[in-house]
Amino acid sequence: MNIERILVTGSAGFIGFHLSKSLLDVGYEVLGIDNLNDYYDPKLKLARLEQLKPYKNFKFEKIDISDRENLNKAFTDFKPQKVVNLAAQAGVRYSIENPYAYMDSNLVGFLNVLELCRHNKVEGLIYASSSSVYGGNTKNPFSVEDRVDNPISLYAATKKANELIANTYSHLYGLRSTGLRFFTVYGPWGRPDMAYYLFTEKIANGETIPVYNNGNMKRDFTYIDDIIAGTRSAIDKNYPCEIFNLGNHRSEELMDVVHLIEENLDKKAIINFQPMQPGDVKESFADIEKSTKLLGYKPTTNVDIGIRNFINWYNEYTT
Numbered sequence: 662m663n664i665e666r667i668l669v670t671g672s673a674g675f676i677g678f679h680l681s682k683s684l685l686d687v688g689y690e691v692l693g694i695d696n697l698n699d700y701y702d703p704k705l706k707l708a709r710l711e712q713l714k715p716y717k718n719f720k721f722e723k724i725d726i727s728d729r730e731n732l733n734k735a736f737t738d739f740k741p742q743k744v745v746n747l748a749a750q751a752g753v754r755y756s757i758e759n760p761y762a763y764m765d766s767n768l769v770g771f772l773n774v775l776e777l778c779r780h781n782k783v784e785g786l787i788y789a790s791s792s793s794v795y796g797g798n799t800k801n802p803f804s805v806e807d808r809v810d811n812p813i814s815l816y817a818a819t820k821k822a823n824e825l826i827a828n829t830y831s832h833l834y835g836l837r838s839t840g841l842r843f844f845t846v847y848g849p850w851g852r853p854d855m856a857y858y859l860f861t862e863k864i865a866n867g868e869t870i871p872v873y874n875n876g877n878m879k880r881d882f883t884y885i886d887d888i889i890a891g892t893r894s895a896i897d898k899n900y901p902c903e904i905f906n907l908g909n910h911r912s913e914e915l916m917d918v919v920h921l922i923e924e925n926l927d928k929k930a931i932i933n934f935q936p937m938q939p940g941d942v943k944e945s946f947a948d949i950e951k952s953t954k955l956l957g958y959k960p961t962t963n964v965d966i967g968i969r970n971f972i973n974w975y976n977e978y979t980t
């Protein structure tokens with residue numbers, strides 16, 4: 662097998678951790694980079710890194726991707742063949758509160774990664790985009806052929822900007838890049854700011870859960886293992902310049918997911934129904950035809966199994 666050196670940014674994050682682990686399991690050399698910020702409890706980020714420590718092919722550096730000088734040093738020392746950029750300020754609602762965090766990480770940081778890929782002759786960049794670029798799109802399912810010129814949150818606008826800038830770098834400098842529009846990724850070691858995790862925490866503690874738009878929301882919940890399989894395939898294929906949807910191709914009623922959490926915790930939720938939040942979308946649903954054709958992407962985990970796995974992990978992690 663051809664062992665490659667891969668630099669993963671955001672490696673202490675939910676997806677970055679799982680991706681790093683999956684690459685290390687098959688012998689890749691991985692340099693993980695993360696600024697370990699406190700957008701959510703950094704203890705979870707450190708606990709994920711603990712799981713990666715035993716791998717001798719893993720190195721970690723605490724670097725902010727908006728810090729050009731230190732990022733440059735990491736690139737020149739490690740000489741990655743491929744780079745996966747997952748470091749970003751995530752979250753739709755928080756972009757209303759703290760817009761500059763999105764500019765620094767998602768735009769300045771992303772440009773730094775592109776420039777360093779270009780100058781270090783990196784063979785391919787795989788980067789996280791998001792289903793949020795579809796904004797208020799009402800045509801279902803969401804296809805990569807759809808126009809996405811109307812983002813409804815700053816977060817979405819930065820992700821769309823990433824796609825445009827990566828396209829320019831492919832055109833100008835021949836930098837190979839693949840953007841992955843992830844759809845509501847969930848699973849063990851997941852993100853505490855996301856609804857399924859917040860609900861679990863609050864239901865387990867007997868606290869009230871806020872449910873927006875009176876529960877009238879649908880999400881294409883995508884299990885982490887399926888996301889990792891799709892991302893690994895994108896790394897292998899290394900297309901010249903592509904965008905893919907990585908979703909489950911099933912749009913779940915939010916309230917059905919609340920019921921699954923209740924069943925798995927064996928506890929009833931106390932619900933406070935609230936209006937729609939600014940920046941949020943009512944529904945997401947991925948068209949994965951192109952991903953299936955070009956990446957061989959076929960999600961296999963339905964939400965019943967996925968939520969059960971998540972709650973099993975949550976119970977273990979919190980006791």
Ligand SMILES: NC(=O)c1ccc[n+]([C@@H]2O[C@H](COP(=O)([O-])OP(=O)(O)OC[C@H]3O[C@@H](n4cnc5c(N)ncnc54)[C@H](O)[C@@H]3O)[C@@H](O)[C@H]2O)c1
Pocket residue numbers: 670671672673674675676677694695696697698706724725726727746747748749750751752765766770789790791792842843844845846847852
């Ligand atoms: N989880 C999802 O449902 C989802 C959906 C769509 C897109 N995405 C995107 O996928 C990527 C990974 O998401 P995740 O769910 O693992 O989120 P996460 O927040 O768990 O991981 C991101 C990691 O990047 C780090 N980071 C943030 N800014 C940084 C910076 N400037 N320099 C260095 N490190 C920085 C954070 O500390 C964090 O550990 C992100 O780009 C996110 O926008 C995620």
